[in-house]
Amino acid sequence: MIERHFNTEAGFFAVETYKTMKNLGFDVAGIFSNLGQFVPVKSSEFRNNGEIHKYLWEITEKSSGDMLVGLHVGENMPILRGHIMEYIFLSSSSFREAMEKADIYFSIISDLIQPLLQVNKNAEIIFKFKFPIRHFIDFTLAQVKAFFTYVTGGEFELIELHLPYQSSHDEAEYKRVFECSIIFGSDEIVMVFDTNLLSWKSPSAEPHLLAAHEILAERFLRDLAKHDLIFRIQSELDKKIPLEIPDRDYISERLNKDPQKLKVELASIGTSFSEIIDDYQKNLACSLLRQPDMSIEQIAYMTGFSEPSAFHRAFKRWTGLTPRQYSQKWH
8 A cells, every 4th residue: 555645536526516506506606715724626537635625615605605605516516427436336246345345445536535335233424524613514415425326326325323422413414415314413414224234236346347447446556556646745845935946857856756757747737837836836926815914016026026027927827817806806
């Protein structure tokens, strides 16, 4: 197993969360602009920084006024179709086998969540969250339930859902979404369902097909380390900016990589060193411009520009607005 040091998730979630919030009538421009350096990826081809969930849901609740915003966004998200995890479920010999495979490969979807199948009187899926934030939990479980219902052709039904927080809002909404009894104040996050479902078999079940999908899943797991490379570079930028913009040779040395190899590895995940620098400076600039007590000159320096005019040109290229125009939107 390749050692990894960052908590990331598939870019699908950032892209589709944005679309879903927009469809629900949320002020997505305001919400996502307030995320600062944790602005999500714009393409499902990239991994998203999981730290975003520490901020996204509080900002979204405040903006929307919806106290159950995670639940409502989660239930309206598109089902995860065309993903390797769907193919593993559909080619497995049983729901039990599919869940055992999901335990192995779930980090392809997210490093933030780990599902574990346990069989007692009933079957249980226990979820461990690295960031046990109520809205994030609701958002995730609503999608998991919808996916299981879809992939089993409607056979999956919950008996109980155990949640680790007290019911302080509309319990009926949870029952509507999950269609089962809700047990609040539990020690663990648990989906409880009938053990009979463990023997459910997809009409598409095929051992050779499953083996092929697992080979692909193993490759995806190896590729996760490549996406971690972006976050490693950003961590090095944190240490140098605003004193200087480090070049590729410096970053390569810090990462103990040959510069040409770094270039090739970044190209293999659809980006480049200059694009990472650009995105870093843009996100940092947008975050600082939302601060009411910082001048344009200070922000130009903080983002690594030697003079305000160069910062002005770069920001106009990034956003289509001047720094002052962008700042005035927030003050």
